[in-house]
Amino acid sequence: MMLPLLFFSMSIWTxxxxxxxxxxxxxxxxxxxxxxxxxxxxFTCNCQDQFSRDAFTFQWLDAQQQTARFTNTALKIKANxxxxxxxxxxxxxxxxxxxxxxxxIRIRMEEILRSGKIAIGENWTQxxxxxxxxxxxxxxxxxxxxxxxxxxxxxxxxxxxxxxxxTDFKLEMPRPLMGMxxxxxxxxxxxxxxVISGAAM
Numbered sequence: 601m602m603l604p605l606l607f608f609s610m611s612i613w614t615x616x617x618x619x620x621x622x623x624x625x626x627x628x629x630x631x632x633x634x635x636x637x638x639x640x641x642x643f644t645c646n647c648q649d650q651f652s653r654d655a656f657t658f659q660w661l662d663a664q665q666q667t668a669r670f671t672n673t674a675l676k677i678k679a680n681x682x683x684x685x686x687x688x689x690x691x692x693x694x695x696x697x698x699x700x701x702x703x704x705i706r707i708r709m710e711e712i713l714r715s716g717k718i719a720i721g722e723n724w725t726q727x728x729x730x731x732x733x734x735x736x737x738x739x740x741x742x743x744x745x746x747x748x749x750x751x752x753x754x755x756x757x758x759x760x761x762x763x764x765x766x767t768d769f770k771l772e773m774p775r776p777l778m779g780m781x782x783x784x785x786x787x788x789x790x791x792x793x794x795v796i797s798g799a800a801m
Contacts (some may be wrong), residue, residue, distance in 0.1 A: 602628070612628040621659040622796035626651040627755075630794050632677060636787040645693055649681035655798070656709075666714055674707040675791075679735075692774035692783075696737040696766065705744075707791075720750040729760065738769040744791075751794075758793045 634645040656673040679699035696707070697775050714727030729744040744760040751757055765785050766773065773783040 620665070621657065622660070623655045623657055625653060625655050625796045625798075626675070627794040627796055628653075630674075631790075631792040633790050634682065634787050635790065637784045639782045643684055643689065645682035645684040647677050647681050648683055649677045651675060651677070651793075658709075665717070670709040670711065675707040675709070676704050678706050679703055690708075696774050696783075698771070704738045706732075707742075707764045708732040708734070718748045718750045718756060720752075723747065724749050725776055731759045733763075733764065735766075735769040736771055740764075740768055754797045756795045756797060758795060760789065761788055763788050 628650070630651050632651075633648040634647075636643050636645070645647055656670045657671045658673070659671070661667045661669055665716055679697040679702060680694045682690065682693050682697075684693050694700075709729065711730040712727055713730075714725065716725060718725045724747040727746050727748065729746050729753075731742050731744055732743045733740050739801060742764070744762050746758055746760045747758055748758050763786050766787060767785050775782065
């Protein structure tokens with residue numbers, strides 16, 4: 601009788617136990633950049649803004665720590681902070697992003713889903729991150745394919761890239777040189793983050 605009773609008691613504790621909470625902080629040196637194409641070349645716009653050093657909160661929703669939900673977690677960058685390699689293309693990008701009317705781009709973290717813990721060393725673990733990207737006041741749900749590895753102690757390295765169609769955000773592409781250069785609608789947003797976590801990941 602004791603073994604079934606013990607198993608039942610442990611099951612009840614697991615179901616009633618509060619979710620494991622944790623915090624994380626984005627470290628200096630983390631990067632975000634955009635890669636786009638035109639009918640003549642490829643261009644890269646590097647974000648010169650720094651991510652907030654605030655501590656963000658998340659909760660593991662299951663005992664296996666496969667699903668985590670985030671609370672008030674948004675990566676916020678200035679829309680006029682992209683350096684695309686020249687003053688003209690910088691102005692065009694700011695105009696495209698409507699930086700004067702909507703000064704910030706936000707990537708709101710909502711949930712991650714993974715099948716195992718992040719390994720230390722050179723081996724990468726892959727998982728999905730559900731986010732909402734806000735550009736020029738327009739929200740779009742975006743699922744990121746994230747690669748992660750543990751650097752040391754509670755330090756982690758995350759990378760992700762995803763394609764966005766700027767017309768989905770009701771943005772118009774610039775047409776430099778009186779329309780002779782056509783900027784394609786699709787851009788790729790890249791994230792390269794160093795993160796310090798206050799809980800097991």
